[in-house]
Amino acid sequence: MNIKCAIVDDEQTARNILRKYVNDVPRLEVVNESKNALEALDYIQNNEIDLIFLDIEMPKLSGLNFAKLINKNTKIIFTTAHREFAIESYELNATDYLLKPFSFERFLKAVQKVAQPVSKNVESKNSTYIYVKVNKQMVKVSFLDLLYVEGMSNYIKVHTSAEVLVVYEKLSTIINSLPSSMFARIHKSYIVNISKIKLYTKEYVEIQNKHIPISSTYRNSLFDMLG
Template identity: 45%
Template sequence: MIHYLIVDDEPIAHRIIEKYCAHLPYLEKKGNCYNAFEAMQFLNENEINLLFLDINMPKLSGFDFLKTISNPPKIIVTTAYQEFALEGYELNISDYLLKPFNFERFVKAINKTILPIKEKGNSLVLTKSETELVASSFFLKGDKKHSQVHFKDLLFIEAYGHYTKVYLKNEIIISHEKISSFEKLLPESQFIRTHKSFIVAKNEINHIEGNRISIQNHKIPIGQTYKGNVNKLLL
């Protein structure tokens, strides 16, 4: 479980972040702070993995507050001020959300941020494979709605012009996401890139014959560049 804290002087910002986080089962709220001094005290008394931080707050700005933390958690900045983005990345933040941000953009920030996080005692270990235990699904926008896609239901993904087709056991979702985005998101232990246009679920492969992979009644090509990836499955 990823424990998060919201630091923002606007109550409505807390409600929006809480609403979005409620859709992601691996996120758990630990507290709400409305200025930097409250956050200082809270962090001294609690272990936090992820901090949603506003910049423009009274008395002490978000970035000035961040500079006082010796061992900061992962930081997602939430602000209406685009001009501070460069300074934020110099402070090693994970992502910079410009208000007002929608749910799709929020999920991208979360996926980018929690990928290297794993709880281990009171510390964070930066590994990708171990964090796969944390995230077992993601939200995907398609057909004017956000659908929760569970890894266990995903058969394969196909690049389709400017879109991608996400083949699930019971439906197909057409998405604007690039296939490279899915490759970064999906756990390597469960999925494999077999072609410039295809990512497949390892557990759903029926058989491999020549340069083709069979999944249910689908035939997925194996590209020459990715043949080495597939050969590793045969060892």
């Protein structure tokens, strides 16, 4: 079954590039193109759409405000030339955030998050938290409070804005429960909340005065997310 896509962007060139990219990917199908959010809203509220490629800065209604009006089950990939909206887009549970101009490879990485089947461990569409097991108790951790996860020999440390939780689980397991639009693995021993990164270099990111190393394996994918 094809994934029905809508493109919402006030720039004709941007719509042309997205349409070409979509047409080059099996199972993706453009069913609507709109040059502003109000035009798109009328179509999307009356037709079935699986995925929206959504610009942010548009006349009359911004992409961020538009995203708050549509069905929460509809996936959104923001496409914008402005990196400053990234944090707000993550709070809207966007699938990904593409910073213009983006390559086809980066586009493909974003749409694969929609095309791949959802793991049973991944949070529900409207979830903003997970539960982790600490000393036989299930502790609620908000995604917005989670700073980073540190992998140890046979357990992990979940660092939040308020505390550090020791959880006997593998790093490779917990990442399946975190939204890929908000969290990224940057090292064999670290997963970070992208919105909490204060600064970064080629070698590390800084979160609350902690320097967390970036390995060469994950460097390119991290820099793509950071733009």
